[in-house]
Amino acid sequence: MLAGDRVALAKLMTRVENGTGDVAGIMARIYSRIGRAEKLGVTGPPGAGKSTLVDRLVGKLRGRRERVGVVAIDPSSPFSGGAVLGDRIRMQSHATDPGVFIRSLSTRGRRGGLARATREITHLLDAFGKDRIVIETVGVGQTELDIMELAQTVIVVLVPEAGDTVQVMKAGLLEIAHIFVVNKADREGAARMKTELQTMVQLRPNPGWEIPVLLTEAQADRGIDELVAAIEAHRAHRAAHADERAGEAHREREFLDVLDGELRARLERRIGDESGMLARVRRGEVDPYSATRELLADREALRRLLEDA
Ligand SMILES: Nc1nc2c(ncn2[C@@H]2O[C@H](COP(=O)(O)OP(=O)(O)OP(=O)(O)O)[C@@H](O)[C@H]2O)c(=O)[nH]1
Ligand SMILES: [Mg+2]
Structure with missing residues (x-):
């Protein structure tokens, strides 16, 4: 190309x-x-x-x-x-x-x-x-x-x-x-x-x-x-009102956007593996908020979730 x-x-x-x-x-x-x-x-x-x-x-x-x-x-x-x-x-x-x-x-x-x-x-x-x-x-x-x-x-x-x-x-x-x-x-x-x-x-x-x-x-x-x-x-x-901060804000937004997309994709690939958490949420045994808190508190689980493919 x-x-x-x-x-x-x-x-x-x-x-x-x-x-x-x-x-x-x-x-x-x-x-x-x-x-x-x-x-x-x-x-x-x-x-x-x-x-x-x-x-x-x-x-x-x-x-x-x-x-x-x-x-x-x-x-x-x-x-x-x-x-x-x-x-x-x-x-x-x-x-x-x-x-x-x-x-x-x-x-x-x-x-x-x-x-x-x-x-x-x-x-x-x-x-x-x-x-x-x-x-x-x-x-x-x-x-x-x-x-x-x-x-x-x-x-x-x-x-x-x-x-x-x-x-x-x-x-x-x-x-x-x-x-x-x-x-x-x-x-x-x-x-x-x-x-x-x-x-x-x-x-x-x-x-x-x-x-x-x-x-x-x-x-x-x-x-x-x-x-x-x-x-x-x-x-x-x-050009006359060139605003470097606008460029910075733009790049920051792109970065966060790309990172967000990548994290989300990894999460969706792996959340099903995570100690039955997804299944428990699905069945209504744990509410989404408690499930999230529990996962975020578990460093090992987080590391596994975010692992690349
Ligand atoms: N009367 C008149 N019709 C126009 C003019 N410009 C475009 N059209 C007609 O309006 C219709 C829609 O034109 P498009 O260029 O496809 O409009 P669009 O906004 O791209 O349409 P979408 O992408 O489907 O939203 C076509 O039939 C054009 O020929 C104009 O200046 N006057
Ligand atoms: Mg068109």
């Missing part, structure tokens, strides 16, 4: 997605090569036009000779069962471009953390040499918020339908957005929605970065240059 082999990259992604093979070993080997890629998050309600927008955006970035990776998170929800195919079709214009690598990530795959799998997939793309990685998620839940934390610039895509601004507040999107896009600006209500969003943005405490609200028509390829300019402005803003 490090020699530029796309097939090898795809195979490593599959391992990471399924959690098969030595994911930690792979990450440890590539980690010194990551950190160059700019990560862009694109999120918003289903059908807002995110994939279409990403497709147009990728076109602009390719025009600037950037090497681009796209990670499209495919929800397992039956309502969007066709998302993978849909994204492939909508991003078809780049299907044969060797400078673009598009990956759909299924939420069904690995247990215990879509956000973690997504982060590892972006690490692979980063180490592969991508300049820009676009992460698209559908919806506005906690998982999406977690995934968007991986991105340095987050674009929240909305459409001119009534009620959206209230949704934004409720879903915590105001806290994560660096750029708001009102897509489908060809529809009625776009200008009004833009005004509403601008008002909302101005009411934030401690602004710092002034969140732009842009109108786009992804399908007609309108407003994309302005979006690229806003993305670049945010990059410049970040």
Whole structure:
């Protein structure tokens, strides 16, 4: 993969997605090569036009000779069962471009953390040499918020339908957005929605970065240059307000997250061996709290539990 082999990259992604093979070993080997890629998050309600927008955006970035990776998170929800195919079709214009690598990530795959799998997939793309990685998620839940934390610039895509601004507040999107896009600006209500969003943005405490609200028509390829300019402005803003502590916090979170996942996996592999404790909890003979206290007090049992495979 490090020699530029796309097939090898795809195979490593599959391992990471399924959690098969030595994911930690792979990450440890590539980690010194990551950190160059700019990560862009694109999120918003289903059908807002995110994939279409990403497709147009990728076109602009390719025009600037950037090497681009796209990670499209495919929800397992039956309502969007066709998302993978849909994204492939909508991003078809780049299907044969060797400078673009598009990956759909299924939420069904690995247990215990879509956000973690997504982060590892972006690490692979980063180490592969991508300049820009676009992460698209559908919806506005906690998982999406977690995934968007991986991105340095987050674009929240909305459409001119009534009620959206209230949704934004409720879903915590105001806290994560660096750029708001009102897509489908060809529809009625776009200008009004833009005004509403601008008002909302101005009411934030401690602004710092002034969140732009842009109108786009992804399908007609309108407003994309302005979006690229806003993305670049945010990059410049970040550079000018470089916060080493943010990087530290990020690395700390990744470390704790990885450690947590590894401990949990070991625990699940071995808890069944532990002197019938699991069986006793299952039968209701001991409550989960007392069982936990008992185990934590037993150093030998703990050591066995955490032993590697
Ligand atoms: N009218 C109009 N339709 C658009 C525009 N941009 C995208 N669409 C259409 O909106 C529909 C959904 O577009 P997608 O790009 O798949 O939206 P998405 O947000 O990625 O959808 P999910 O990933 O399923 O949540 C498609 O039929 C697009 O052609 C636009 O600017 N105006
Ligand atoms: Mg999509």
